[in-house]
Amino acid sequence: MPLRTVTATRYVTPLREGGSLPAIVEADDDGLYVLKFRGAGQGVKALVAEVIGGELARALGLAVPELVGIEVDPALGAAEPDPEIQDLITGSAGLNAGLDFLPGSLPYTPAAGPQPSPELAAEIVWLDALITNVDRTPRNPNLLVWHDRVWLIDHGAALFFHHRDWSPERDAALPFPAIRDHVLLPGAASIHAADERLAGRLDAEAMRAIVELVPAGWADAERYAEYLTRRLASPRAFAADAERARLEQRRDAARAARPWLPSSTRCCASSRASSAGSA
Numbered sequence: 001m002p003l004r005t006v007t008a009t010r011y012v013t014p015l016r017e018g019g020s021l022p023a024i025v026e027a028d029d030d031g032l033y034v035l036k037f038r039g040a041g042q043g044v045k046a047l048v049a050e051v052i053g054g055e056l057a058r059a060l061g062l063a064v065p066e067l068v069g070i071e072v073d074p075a076l077g078a079a080e081p082d083p084e085i086q087d088l089i090t091g092s093a094g095l096n097a098g099l100d101f102l103p104g105s106l107p108y109t110p111a112a113g114p115q116p117s118p119e120l121a122a123e124i125v126w127l128d129a130l131i132t133n134v135d136r137t138p139r140n141p142n143l144l145v146w147h148d149r150v151w152l153i154d155h156g157a158a159l160f161f162h163h164r165d166w167s168p169e170r171d172a173a174l175p176f177p178a179i180r181d182h183v184l185l186p187g188a189a190s191i192h193a194a195d196e197r198l199a200g201r202l203d204a205e206a207m208r209a210i211v212e213l214v215p216a217g218w219a220d221a222e223r224y225a226e227y228l229t230r231r232l233a234s235p236r237a238f239a240a241d242a243e244r245a246r247l248e249q250r251r252d253a254a255r256a257a258r259p260w261l262p263s264s265t266r267c268c269a270s271s272r273a274s275s276a277g278s279a
Contacts, residue, residue: 003051003213005069005095008035011076014085020046020156021088024101027070033098035070036156039091045163046156047097048219052228053131053155054099055210060127060198062120063151065100069215072096095215099153108143108150110183116150118189124152125246126194129179129238130231133158141183159224168223172230176238180245186253191243195236204229 006027014023020040025033038044050067057064077089106113116124124143128136135157136142142154161171179185188194207228211221231238 002215003067003069003097005071006031006033006098007071008033008073008076011080011085011089014082021085023085025070025076025098027068032101032103033068033070034065034101034153035072035096035098037072037088037092038094038096039088042156042163044218045159048162048214048224049131049158049160050097050099050154050156051214052210052224053127053133053158054152055213056131056202056207056228057127057152057155059206059210060123060201062124062127063149065102065151065153067213068098068100070096070098102144102146102151105144105146105151108141108145108183110138110141110187114145114148114150115187116184118187119194120150121184121188122191122194123198124150124184125179125182125188125242126191126198126239127152128158128182129176129191129242130228130236131155131158132160132176132178134160134178136183137181138183143183168226168230172227172233173237175241177241177245179238179242180249182242185242185246185249188246191239191246195239199232199234199236199239202228202232207232 006029008025009028010026012024012026012032014021015034020037022037023035025035027033036047036050038047040046054064054067072089072092072094074090074093077086080086080089124136127133133155135154142152144151144153161174208225211225211228214221214224
């Protein structure tokens with residue numbers, strides 16, 4: 001079953017914090033959506049990652065705004081004074097992707113506001129290791145807080161390998177060292193425990209259904225389904241790598257927090273050691 005599709009009827013405002021210039025648009029169902037343009041940045045492959053990453057998160061029980069297909073008419077940008085935006089709209093004529101706009105939502109910050117539980121943090125880390133998402137870092141968490149709940153957005157940077165020549169067999173087995181930079185890793189509970197909870201929710205049938213949500217002509221569904229099936233096969237090296245990164249990060253933090261002995265104490269300890277050696 002394909003994504004629900006709406007037609008953009010009004011360009012509301014650009015979201016300039018995104019490198020690909022997404023925008024808030026109104027659609028023919030009177031809803032507001034964050035439109036991701038196929039003519040921007042990494043093109044349609046970013047939209048493929050958006051759909052697959054977002055719908056995998058949803059299948060795992062994580063909070064993700066509704067994903068829709070959005071039809072764009074080049075005339076949508078007729079009243080827009082910015083020529084860059086006009087070109088973007090013209091170059092994105094046809095079907096694009098979008099997320100339901102969450103009014104009043106706030107960007108997630110690690111230092112303040114509602115925080116995910118350690119178990120939820122571990123589940124989000126596990127998902128991002130699965131889909132090789134390089135873009136959930138302290139600098140750019142791509143998480144929103146809405147109604148005291150953490151929502152996952154912007155998965156266009158996931159599946160980063162598909163911007164080069166790739167094969168499901170080879171790339172499914174590759175490690176993902178960038179997981180050590182994940183914004184939620186410091187507060188995450190065991191990734192092994194998350195793996196035990198989550199892996200069973202994604203069987204081959206569920207993954208194929210998710211891949212088939214990608215609009216026809218955007219991607220080779222068979223290749224993506226094979227990649228995900230292979231990556232989820234046990235033992236899941238990506239989960240072990242994420243757990244290892246979590247434990248290493250905790251050890252590093254513990255060493256950094258260990259207070260140094262006062263200099264006088266060090267001198268006394270050194271003198272005692274010397275005396276003992278002489279004796």
